[in-house]
Amino acid sequence: MDEYLIPAVDGVAYGLLLFVVAAGLTLAFGVGDVLNLAHGTLYAFGAYAAAEISDGSWGSLALAALVGAATAGAGGALLSVMLVPLAGRGHLAQALLTFGIALVAGDRLIALFGKDDLGVVVPAALDRTVRLAGHSYPGYRLALIGVAALIAAGLALLVTRTRVGGLVRATVDDRDMVAMLGISPFAVRTGVLAGAGALAGLAGALGAPIIGPGPRTADTVLMLSLVVVVLGGMGSIAGALVAAIAVGEIQTVGVANFPAVAPFALFGAMAIALAVRARGLLPSGRPT
Amino acid sequence: MRWILYPATAALLALLISFAWTLNDYANQMLARILIVGLLAVSVALLTGVAGLPTLGQTAPYLIGAYTTAILVHHDVDLGIVQLLGAAAAGALFALLTAPLVVYARGTVVLMITLALGELTTTVAGRWKSVTHGTDGMLALGRVVPLPGLAALDTDGAVYLYTLAVVTVLVTALLLALRSPAGALLRATRDDARRMRASGHPVAGYLTAAYVVAGALAGVAGALLVTVQSYISPNDGGFDVAALILLAVVIGGATSMIGALVGAGLVVATRDWLAGAGHAPLLLGCLFIVCVYLLPNGLLGDRAALLRLRTRRPAAPPSRDAAAISEQISEDRAAR
Numbered sequence A: 001m002d003e004y005l006i007p008a009v010d011g012v013a014y015g016l017l018l019f020v021v022a023a024g025l026t027l028a029f030g031v032g033d034v035l036n037l038a039h040g041t042l043y044a045f046g047a048y049a050a051a052e053i054s055d056g057s058w059g060s061l062a063l064a065a066l067v068g069a070a071t072a073g074a075g076g077a078l079l080s081v082m083l084v085p086l087a088g089r090g091h092l093a094q095a096l097l098t099f100g101i102a103l104v105a106g107d108r109l110i111a112l113f114g115k116d117d118l119g120v121v122v123p124a125a126l127d128r129t130v131r132l133a134g135h136s137y138p139g140y141r142l143a144l145i146g147v148a149a150l151i152a153a154g155l156a157l158l159v160t161r162t163r164v165g166g167l168v169r170a171t172v173d174d175r176d177m178v179a180m181l182g183i184s185p186f187a188v189r190t191g192v193l194a195g196a197g198a199l200a201g202l203a204g205a206l207g208a209p210i211i212g213p214g215p216r217t218a219d220t221v222l223m224l225s226l227v228v229v230v231l232g233g234m235g236s237i238a239g240a241l242v243a244a245i246a247v248g249e250i251q252t253v254g255v256a257n258f259p260a261v262a263p264f265a266l267f268g269a270m271a272i273a274l275a276v277r278a279r280g281l282l283p284s285g286r287p288t
Numbered sequence B: 001m002r003w004i005l006y007p008a009t010a011a012l013l014a015l016l017i018s019f020a021w022t023l024n025d026y027a028n029q030m031l032a033r034i035l036i037v038g039l040l041a042v043s044v045a046l047l048t049g050v051a052g053l054p055t056l057g058q059t060a061p062y063l064i065g066a067y068t069t070a071i072l073v074h075h076d077v078d079l080g081i082v083q084l085l086g087a088a089a090a091g092a093l094f095a096l097l098t099a100p101l102v103v104y105a106r107g108t109v110v111l112m113i114t115l116a117l118g119e120l121t122t123t124v125a126g127r128w129k130s131v132t133h134g135t136d137g138m139l140a141l142g143r144v145v146p147l148p149g150l151a152a153l154d155t156d157g158a159v160y161l162y163t164l165a166v167v168t169v170l171v172t173a174l175l176l177a178l179r180s181p182a183g184a185l186l187r188a189t190r191d192d193a194r195r196m197r198a199s200g201h202p203v204a205g206y207l208t209a210a211y212v213v214a215g216a217l218a219g220v221a222g223a224l225l226v227t228v229q230s231y232i233s234p235n236d237g238g239f240d241v242a243a244l245i246l247l248a249v250v251i252g253g254a255t256s257m258i259g260a261l262v263g264a265g266l267v268v269a270t271r272d273w274l275a276g277a278g279h280a281p282l283l284l285g286c287l288f289i290v291c292v293y294l295l296p297n298g299l300l301g302d303r304a305a306l307l308r309l310r311t312r313r314p315a316a317p318p319s320r321d322a323a324a325i326s327e328q329i330s331e332d333r334a335a336r
Helices: A002-032 A039-053 A058-082 A090-113 A139-161 A163-173 A175-180 A185-207 A217-232 A237-257 A262-277 B002-022 B025-050 B059-074 B080-102 B107-127 B156-179 B181-191 B193-198 B203-229 B239-252 B257-272 B280-294 B303-310 B320-335
Strands: A129-132 A135-138
Touching: A002 A039, A002 A135, A002 A139, A002 A163, A002 A185, A002 A217, A002 A237, A039 A058, A039 A090, A039 A185, A039 A217, A058 A090, A058 A185, A090 A217, A090 B107, A090 B239, A090 B280, A129 A139, A135 A139, A139 A163, A139 A185, A139 A237, A163 A175, A163 A185, A175 A185, A217 A237, A217 A262, A217 B107, A217 B239, A237 A262, A262 B080, A262 B107, B002 B025, B002 B156, B025 B059, B025 B156, B025 B181, B025 B203, B025 B239, B025 B257, B059 B080, B059 B107, B059 B203, B059 B239, B080 B107, B080 B203, B107 B239, B156 B181, B156 B203, B156 B257, B181 B193, B181 B203, B181 B303, B193 B203, B239 B257, B239 B280, B257 B280
Parallel strands: none
Antiparallel strands: A129 A135
């Protein structure tokens, strides 16, 4: 039983972490129509902040989370400004810009922190196994499940219950109409990209013990969150949550117990989901 | 301008041919690699710019063509034309099988489906050890004999000339095909699929044909890669390769095949030549950022076509190709 249960709990932690990252990417796509290939790099900002700042005390972990979220949020806002001259030029131009930025930032991160994967120190209270109902679980992951669930719930409340959230949802539905109401699409997009960046940075700082800082971090996180965004239906937060948990389980239960199938599961699921829903994913009248 | 095009092309070709004797082995190998990436980029541009299917997945038929060739080399098939045809057939077959997944979608969805196809192919290449030798890669040592009766290619210069010949022939053939009515049909499908369907054109069929041709071209590029480096591994067709090639095509202007070749040359030269000091990502990143701001239509992109590609709305102005074809149809009907 343990061989499934523990990876399954791991999978929930992994999935919620991915959700926090991918929620930002899916909002940026839905709201700003931005295909942000630098999103994984923003996660890496947070992960490196945790590796540098966190020294085992609670305060340093909180500071790392703050620094990670702030730098990545600033990165997101900067990205929004840099995208201004590309208005109306489509996703390929955005891909060119954001991939270029990701390459430059990745090179600078390696220059600053070296080519090795860095380890992350977490508070001792979390760095042990916890016994719960006769099973032992890694403590940090249980705590991460709690924190990530809080972040997810907060995000859901923000999007569904506040005026700002309403604006965001309205922009997803009909960007031009929101602009007609006198609300600057640039301000909405900058806000969403900064928020998305901050979420990614926060996830990086908290998730560093799971997907740690290293030269491959940005690519891994970008790939996984792209899969989540696509499986979840591009722009849908609830969809992203379900997809993120599914991807988390594939990456943990799947890899541990079905090593022959797991490598194909992610992209196989993505290809099938897209092919089946190809028409549903193309909302009428809005170019994708 | 047209009158200068043919002599200029001839002079450029003569210069490229002379490199086989005037440059050293290393430079010849590098040029051959640029040509190979260029051919792959042409297959991506055919889909992205001409058919309107932006793709991150042409590395899949590229890898399949390369592994087909490596397996042929292992079975002592050293005839170049057989290797090329085998790789082209394998790439085309892959495209034919996956076409139903690709040709009904548009825009970013195609990008994601092809990304998944590319990643699945790399995963298969990394895990099907009995055939591909897994992530260790596969050596394929053997001198290629281009055509029966010719001498084997035993210098880097000769391999470069062989690559140059294959790429030139294929790109020329593709350019001619794109200038024919077939090319007009494809561009019209990209510009206004609804109107084409309403005129009775099998839109999915045209896109499938383009996708299969692109698969065959990518397969040939894979075969040439094995000839040049005598080795193939899943890394030769990973996501980073796919992304670089798509971006090279965007730099080249997406709608232009020659632009794709030049863009691929720029990207490979930046990555492998300029970045001798080891900051390839930094230089490539700067190249992308500079290009996206300074070249809104790429190096050789067709401005009007790109505009329609970006704003695919019912209200977008109809293209000349689509208009010409529907006029042709109504004239035909009237004549009857």
